[in-house]
Amino acid sequence: MIQDVYEPLSRYRDEFEQKFFRLAAEKFEELSQASGVDIEANRRLVAEIKELESQAEESINRRTNLGCFFVLLMSAGIVAFIADYSRMGDTAWLIPLGCVCIMASLFLLAPLQRASQLYKDLKEKIGIKREIAWQQMEPLNALYTWDIPVKLIQATVPRLEFEPYFTKERLKALQKQFGWDNKFNRNKSILFVQSGVINGNPFVFGEYRYMEWQDHLYTGSKEISWREKERDFDGKVRTVTRHETLIGTVRKPEPVYKKKKLLIYGNDAAPNLNFSRKPSELSKGDDILFTDMRKRYTIKKLQEFSRNLEDESQFTLMCNHEFEALFHAVDRNSEVEFRLLFTALSQIQMLNLLKDKNVGYGDDFTFQKKKKINLLTSNHLDKNPIDTDPKRFHDWNYDHAKENFLCFNAEYFRNIYFSLAPLLAIPLYQQTRTHEEIWKDVRRGRKESCFWEHESLANYYGSKRFKAFECVTECILKTSLREQQKGVSAVEVTAYGYRGEHRVEYDEVRGGDGKWHKVPVKWIEYHPVENSRIMYLTERDRPSEVFSRNASLSAQNVFRRNIYSYLNDDEY
Numbered sequence: 001m002i003q004d005v006y007e008p009l010s011r012y013r014d015e016f017e018q019k020f021f022r023l024a025a026e027k028f029e030e031l032s033q034a035s036g037v038d039i040e041a042n043r044r045l046v047a048e049i050k051e052l053e054s055q056a057e058e059s060i061n062r063r064t065n066l067g068c069f070f071v072l073l074m075s076a077g078i079v080a081f082i083a084d085y086s087r088m089g090d091t092a093w094l095i096p097l098g099c100v101c102i103m104a105s106l107f108l109l110a111p112l113q114r115a116s117q118l119y120k121d122l123k124e125k126i127g128i129k130r131e132i133a134w135q136q137m138e139p140l141n142a143l144y145t146w147d148i149p150v151k152l153i154q155a156t157v158p159r160l161e162f163e164p165y166f167t168k169e170r171l172k173a174l175q176k177q178f179g180w181d182n183k184f185n186r187n188k189s190i191l192f193v194q195s196g197v198i199n200g201n202p203f204v205f206g207e208y209r210y211m212e213w214q215d216h217l218y219t220g221s222k223e224i225s226w227r228e229k230e231r232d233f234d235g236k237v238r239t240v241t242r243h244e245t246l247i248g249t250v251r252k253p254e255p256v257y258k259k260k261k262l263l264i265y266g267n268d269a270a271p272n273l274n275f276s277r278k279p280s281e282l283s284k285g286d287d288i289l290f291t292d293m294r295k296r297y298t299i300k301k302l303q304e305f306s307r308n309l310e311d312e313s314q315f316t317l318m319c320n321h322e323f324e325a326l327f328h329a330v331d332r333n334s335e336v337e338f339r340l341l342f343t344a345l346s347q348i349q350m351l352n353l354l355k356d357k358n359v360g361y362g363d364d365f366t367f368q369k370k371k372k373i374n375l376l377t378s379n380h381l382d383k384n385p386i387d388t389d390p391k392r393f394h395d396w397n398y399d400h401a402k403e404n405f406l407c408f409n410a411e412y413f414r415n416i417y418f419s420l421a422p423l424l425a426i427p428l429y430q431q432t433r434t435h436e437e438i439w440k441d442v443r444r445g446r447k448e449s450c451f452w453e454h455e456s457l458a459n460y461y462g463s464k465r466f467k468a469f470e471c472v473t474e475c476i477l478k479t480s481l482r483e484q485q486k487g488v489s490a491v492e493v494t495a496y497g498y499r500g501e502h503r504v505e506y507d508e509v510r511g512g513d514g515k516w517h518k519v520p521v522k523w524i525e526y527h528p529v530e531n532s533r534i535m536y537l538t539e540r541d542r543p544s545e546v547f548s549r550n551a552s553l554s555a556q557n558v559f560r561r562n563i564y565s566y567l568n569d570d571e572y
Helices: 008-035 039-086 094-107 109-141 148-156 168-178 288-307 321-327 335-341 344-355 379-383 398-424 427-431 436-444 451-461 544-550
Strands: 160-162 188-198 201-231 237-266 274-277 365-370 373-378 476-485 488-510 516-539 557-560 563-567
Touching: 008 109, 008 148, 008 344, 008 398, 039 094, 039 109, 039 398, 094 109, 109 398, 148 160, 148 398, 168 201, 168 237, 188 398, 188 451, 188 476, 201 398, 201 451, 201 476, 237 379, 237 398, 237 488, 237 516, 288 321, 321 344, 335 427, 344 398, 344 427, 365 398, 373 379, 373 398, 379 398, 398 427, 451 476, 451 488, 451 516, 451 557, 451 563
Parallel strands: none
Antiparallel strands: 160 188, 188 201, 201 237, 201 516, 237 373, 274 365, 365 373, 476 488, 488 516, 516 563, 557 563
């Protein structure tokens, strides 16, 4: 029977971190043996490449030094001839000096050419040997799959179950059972999605792109001149010409595209509770004395807020004042349900997460509960990748590949685990299971991928394959299912972007002549454009590594996780 994860911080520090690293090392060893890569041969070849790279670096340094001496001597010779020509003082010695400098610079041409040729030959040898190294590592590179990191996490923490892809049935359950509002996806495009369950309760990690209008400051310039009279040092009046560069500015809106990641979690516990909290500076505790003073002040304000019976808030301060100060969910709408979630044990576990400075990421997360839906975002989730593209593990150097594999997976586990940790810190969330019949329907239904996965696939191809010809910005890719036939889905991908029209606006700027001048400022006016293209996809049950080794994937074909997609060249 799978055990719940109590005390998520200490369990990670004392158990999960070491266990995951061991499993990751064993997995890499398993892949190495299955690939049949000759490790020692690769190491010898890598050593040769590094030696050649060292020689190439020496040759380029030598070429640079010789080039500097050549330019210096040639310049000195030319300066000597120019100085002699100008007849400034005793110049009899300049001609011999110029001749010596130029002759010396010409003697450097041969070694300079040899150094250049040596560098070129070494770079060519390095390229050939590196290509051989890539061929040596190709069997191992072909075995990396999208699901390796999540399978390692699941083996480390069995309570966390990850799914091959986000299904329609899972999305439908989130909507019907937990009240997920699909309006969230408006004007957003999913870049990557990873779904799973904690004791039958669904969670979804998503990365998305969105657009917002921001003012852009355009600048232009205009040169002006005018004549004015002034007195010189002798007291005489003279006429001088003044010059000035006037700078004009115009603010106009432009579309700016950004990325964001979030975690969605559905649970039936405390079904009517709403609250929100954001990172607190009190959790850092860098200056202990100052932090304690601010903490006492915050608790005093919470006590006053709790005693105020005149407002509509039902906030009642809990006994653990430190938890109230740091978690600071003062907008909760149900004290009974809030206490049902945050028991004494839950408060202690949450405080451990908030005050941690060494194991996880500390208090860097925002937590919103809207009835049965929990939304979490965090700084570390935004900064670290959540996609598991196997291409990131491809390498020509076996030892570097191993180091990269272990380091990436360790940080990936830490990132995902501590994104889920605030949920794991609430025991009731792990103890509450959804209605069994709903999940039976999910398991029995046909496992079709939902539109989140479709948008993710389209973005993996890149917006260039879908956007309109005149589009000059990034795009928001949205999808819609057109038809299904024999297990193949025809999905229409529509790219929403903007074309730009150049405009000129004049900004009036006062010049030093006392007059107002119209300075032309060029700016871009954006107009929406869209374009659509059909993408075909089908879900595959077999492991992705089997398909990858038996199919040549071009730029028109992608096998991402367990979904195979392709574009029709005739429609491009």
